[in-house]
Amino acid sequence: MLSNLALGMGVALSLQNLFYAFVGCMVGTLIGVLPGIGPVATIAMLLPITFHLPPVAALIMLAGIYYGAQYGGSTTSILVNLPGEASSVVTCIDGYQMARKGRAGAALSIAALGSFFAGTVGTLIIVLFAEPLTQMAQKFGPADYCSLMALGLVAAVVLANGSVLKAIAMVFLGLLFGLVGTDVNTGAQRFTFEIPELSDGIDFAPIAMGLFGIAEIVVNLERKMSRSGAIKVTSLWPNREEARRAWPAVIRGTALGAVLGVLPGGGPTLGAFSSYTLEKKVSRRPAEFGRGAVEGVAAPESANNAAAQTSFIPMLTLGIPSNAVMALMVGAMIIQGIQPGPEVMTKKPDLFWGMIASMWIGNLMLVIINLPMIGMWVKLLTVPYRFLAPAILLFCAIGAYSLQNSIFHVEQVAIFGVLGYIFVRLGCEGAPFLLGLVLGPQMEEYFRRAMLLSRGDPAVFVQRPISLGLLITTAILLILMALPSLRKAREEAFQEEEG
Amino acid sequence: MNRFLSKDFLAGVMFIAFGLAALWFGRNLAPGTPVRMGPGYVPHMLSYILLVLGFLISLIATIYGGEPIEIPQFRPIALVTIGLVAFALLFETTGMFPALAALVLIASLGSEEFKILEVIANIVVLTILCVLVFKIGLNMNIDVLRGVW
Numbered sequence: 001m002l003s004n005l006a007l008g009m010g011v012a013l014s015l016q017n018l019f020y021a022f023v024g025c026m027v028g029t030l031i032g033v034l035p036g037i038g039p040v041a042t043i044a045m046l047l048p049i050t051f052h053l054p055p056v057a058a059l060i061m062l063a064g065i066y067y068g069a070q071y072g073g074s075t076t077s078i079l080v081n082l083p084g085e086a087s088s089v090v091t092c093i094d095g096y097q098m099a100r101k102g103r104a105g106a107a108l109s110i111a112a113l114g115s116f117f118a119g120t121v122g123t124l125i126i127v128l129f130a131e132p133l134t135q136m137a138q139k140f141g142p143a144d145y146c147s148l149m150a151l152g153l154v155a156a157v158v159l160a161n162g163s164v165l166k167a168i169a170m171v172f173l174g175l176l177f178g179l180v181g182t183d184v185n186t187g188a189q190r191f192t193f194e195i196p197e198l199s200d201g202i203d204f205a206p207i208a209m210g211l212f213g214i215a216e217i218v219v220n221l222e223r224k225m226s227r228s229g230a231i232k233v234t235s236l237w238p239n240r241e242e243a244r245r246a247w248p249a250v251i252r253g254t255a256l257g258a259v260l261g262v263l264p265g266g267g268p269t270l271g272a273f274s275s276y277t278l279e280k281k282v283s284r285r286p287a288e289f290g291r292g293a294v295e296g297v298a299a300p301e302s303a304n305n306a307a308a309q310t311s312f313i314p315m316l317t318l319g320i321p322s323n324a325v326m327a328l329m330v331g332a333m334i335i336q337g338i339q340p341g342p343e344v345m346t347k348k349p350d351l352f353w354g355m356i357a358s359m360w361i362g363n364l365m366l367v368i369i370n371l372p373m374i375g376m377w378v379k380l381l382t383v384p385y386r387f388l389a390p391a392i393l394l395f396c397a398i399g400a401y402s403l404q405n406s407i408f409h410v411e412q413v414a415i416f417g418v419l420g421y422i423f424v425r426l427g428c429e430g431a432p433f434l435l436g437l438v439l440g441p442q443m444e445e446y447f448r449r450a451m452l453l454s455r456g457d458p459a460v461f462v463q464r465p466i467s468l469g470l471l472i473t474t475a476i477l478l479i480l481m482a483l484p485s486l487r488k489a490r491e492e493a494f495q496e497e498e499g
Numbered sequence: 500m501n502r503f504l505s506k507d508f509l510a511g512v513m514f515i516a517f518g519l520a521a522l523w524f525g526r527n528l529a530p531g532t533p534v535r536m537g538p539g540y541v542p543h544m545l546s547y548i549l550l551v552l553g554f555l556i557s558l559i560a561t562i563y564g565g566e567p568i569e570i571p572q573f574r575p576i577a578l579v580t581i582g583l584v585a586f587a588l589l590f591e592t593t594g595m596f597p598a599l600a601a602l603v604l605i606a607s608l609g610s611e612e613f614k615i616l617e618v619i620a621n622i623v624v625l626t627i628l629c630v631l632v633f634k635i636g637l638n639m640n641i642d643v644l645r646g647v648w
Contacts, residue, residue, distance in 0.1 A: 052637050163507065165559070169514045169552040176521055176545045188538035191524055214579060221575040386612060387621055390603040393579065394625055397586045397602060398595070402639055407587040414583035421576050425568060426510040444541045456534035 004353050005127065011354030012361055017060055020053070021362045024061035028068020029369055032085055033076050033377045037392060039069040039085070040431075041216050043328045044208035045392065047335065048399035055336040056351050060358040062332055066325050067119065067308045067359065070268055071366045074111040074301050075377055079104060082381075087268035087304040090276040094289060094296030101292050106238035110246045110294065111301040112370050118254040118302035119363035122309025125258055126316070126356050130345060133317040137342035143450035143460045147470040149443045152320040154474045155264035156435050164481050167432045170423075174433040177202060178440020185448065197408045204331040206409045207437065209396045210416025211423070211430045212324070217389050218421050236371060242294045249279055249295035250302045257303030261310035264322040271307035272300035309359060316352065317342060320439070324431040327438045505565030511557030518549035582606040594645035599626055 011017060031042045043062050050058035073085030078095035091111065098107040140148065157167040180191045181201030192198040238246065256278060257271035279299045280289050289296050312329075314320045319341035321327040333340045338348065345352045370377075400409040423430055454460035462468045503509075521542060531537025582605035589598035600622050607618045626643075633639045 165556050166510050172545055172548050173517055179542055183538035186538050190528060190538055218575045218579055222572050390606040391625055393606050394599060394602055397583055398633060401590060407591055410583060410587035414580050418580055425571055427506040428510050448536050451533055
């Protein structure tokens, strides 16, 4: 394990990779600070550009954007009561109150140091679990893989916001879109409408840009964005009392976030909300929550960062993305010609360990980027959205063009922008669609292979113990969702999120 | 509010429409047998599942009612789409600069506070940025103004 880490450090510390980790962290902090653009839209936008970079550098940069956004989001939550990211919404509650009491600096440094601690622990967890999980995954047959993907998709739906039935339908719609192109087994053209660009399959990047980038811009243009003045930061150091109260909360937040991050459909937002609720329950001073409790900043900020790190585990070891950002990372790997899955670790150890090592280095960079340069980030908030929207659009358009130097992809972005807008208006989540789209081709492949091996007997999915266990878990999740009491609890959990 | 104008009902209709479209356009794909599946087996299966789910979603929405759909504002989505199409049409024929200017101008019309000087300033800044990032930084083969640079 130590030799693996040494290999990873060697890769991550090369000048080029350090540079791209830095770029990723800067961009991540930037979009974390700016409301109205999140990590999903940004990574979707930058996917075509990564095509021009070496694989390790590309993935290091994209990962940096993801966890960098968790740091940036907390800054605006604390200083202007405006969450830059969904995962920082809860930080607003107590963070802004602390800032109003003149403890803005303390809140910021607790958030940053808590995040750093959580990021370090998260990275260590990846190192510990990567090898055993990968070895387990190598024993999987086609039927097992098919069931594993089914479990991943269902779990993502259960934990997603909004109507379960609609989310399941979105998964199937995504799977259907994933089938566009030439059928691998027979060479038949499916849903290509005689457009040559579609015969290799529908490109992933323009869809993600349209669904997340364009639709997000349009929705933001529809509602007015109000900005309030920022609070001045004086001293950055927390006092002894604050530090004493913060560190147990940081540890609890890290633990909860790390567990929730691994679950399919989990991730930073779920981690942040759950840990805030937990802190409120275990605190001896629950009345202080909402009035500037230190724990209310320390726990969710640690949790979202821990979850951001551990959500890489299912993607890196099994090739199964657990949320929309991870689906985009899978897309980035496929663009680079790497098939995500357990082979990545054995066949490309430099990529695998380099990426993990870079996450720890990136976290260290973020503390340095965020704390001393806080003034600069806050200034950026004064840039009005009417300047940003055309700039984001433009980057999407040029990025889509650069995929294959063809305007077909720009038109595809426009089409999926309209579709994404319809999804938003109808209350259909884009994330399950994206997961279905990414897993669709592989899932069909495994399904057909499993059925061929079993001579057309679907019983193969319940005869293999691994597959059976996964399917039973899937069924239990679905049944749990149908129980009225649980459905109510889930709705309440998400209500709090929106409020 | 009309119960047929709820988000859920319309979403169900959308899924049914996608299911029917996939069945229609995939009608020539051979389904094959479960042992040797043809190219049409999985698409047909998915289409039928979508039809059933869409029907269920709509049915539940008509019985229990649902959240009414917000009246969409057509201006932003229309202008953004037109901007992207204009960009696509201009990019290969005239080069990056005209396409960029058209996209930024059209998209800016979508926001409520439109000031022409601001838009021009935005175009200038973005042009410089794009030349630096894409042409010089990433060394892409892009014409800034076709035939000139």
